[in-house]
Amino acid sequence: MTAYPRAELEEMVERWLQANRDAEQEGNWAKHLGPLYTDNAEYRWNIGPNEEFVASNRKEIEEWALGVQMEGFEAWRYPYHRILIDEKQGEVIGLWRQVSPALREDGSHYEVAGIGGSWFRYGGNYQWEWQRDFFDLGNVKALFFELAADGKLDPAVKRKIGKLAKGQLLPGHRRLRQPPSAWQKFKGFMAMVRIALFNR
Template identity: 90%
Template sequence: MPVYPREELEEMVERWLQANRDAEKEGNWPKHLGPMYTDDAEYRWNIGPNEEFVARNRKEIEEWALGVQMEGFEEWRYPYHRILIDEKIGEVIGLWTQVSPALREDGTHYQVEGIGGSWFRYGGNYQWEWQRDFFDLGNVKALFFELAADGKLDPAVKRKIGKLAKGQLLPGHERPRKPPSFGKKLKGFLAMVRIALFNR
């Protein structure tokens, strides 16, 4: 037996897609997407081998994931290409692309190459209780570098990148463990390289 009727999950997806369209139109993500989460919902994504974004309730989702994290991305679009629904376990996967409003000289939009997506767990009452985003971090960084080089990176995004570069975590960012120290290992590796190259 399905956890939720297929029709209910399909309706949830339609409501979600419309809320995304409304958020993109107004540039207001908390207003339109915030109500789509349960009070105790969790929303997370990975930012490399030792950093994770986590919002553990609707308030944090609205303030951090849809607020702070979306500063500088108010005019970006995130069109969905495919939605997969599993009514037996009440989960949904949506595949999307990140598209900047900025245009290249050839008239095409700057956009993140590859594919991104969101994995949702439905919590009833037309709300998500859990969401995990996934995307190619390397492609995101490459696009930011390109936008910066062309003078088209939003100032708000520059400020956030600057904080991260200084080791300052943004709200919701966590480091599960202490970053590894490569000092001794690097010296040992370089010593092996020298031996391999010069002592043959």
């Protein structure tokens, strides 16, 4: 890890935040965020115990992370509410929210509960060389269920969820291990029942 001038990292963050605002306004994430990654940048996030998303260069980031993954989320907002900069290690952490354009009956936006964020490593030349997102997957799923129940889940998101439910991986998704079989799930359920019955 390389130290960088604080002012340079602060300028990088300002460029990143402006690119995010431009992407939200236009609904085109690849166009505005893609140029802010090095050619060999890596971008990843976890999708539970059995799966990880990984894009290993700027082309994959633009096509998969900012393309396929953002289909159905073009009008969502991801406002940052806190930025932490470590110029000695050349790293940045940004905490953000995930806000849907859809409104509930009370006029409030559907929004993912909990905390979300991105951990970046700076690569010089006002580009990131590494990024890892983190968020509460349980809260994301809960919001998708709520949107679906209210008839407000975007069709593109429905299609992607349908593929995943059938065991089809989206571009960039990698299995960390095989998901548990029905028999393993049943054994786990029965173990939980035994714990509940004998620990009362």
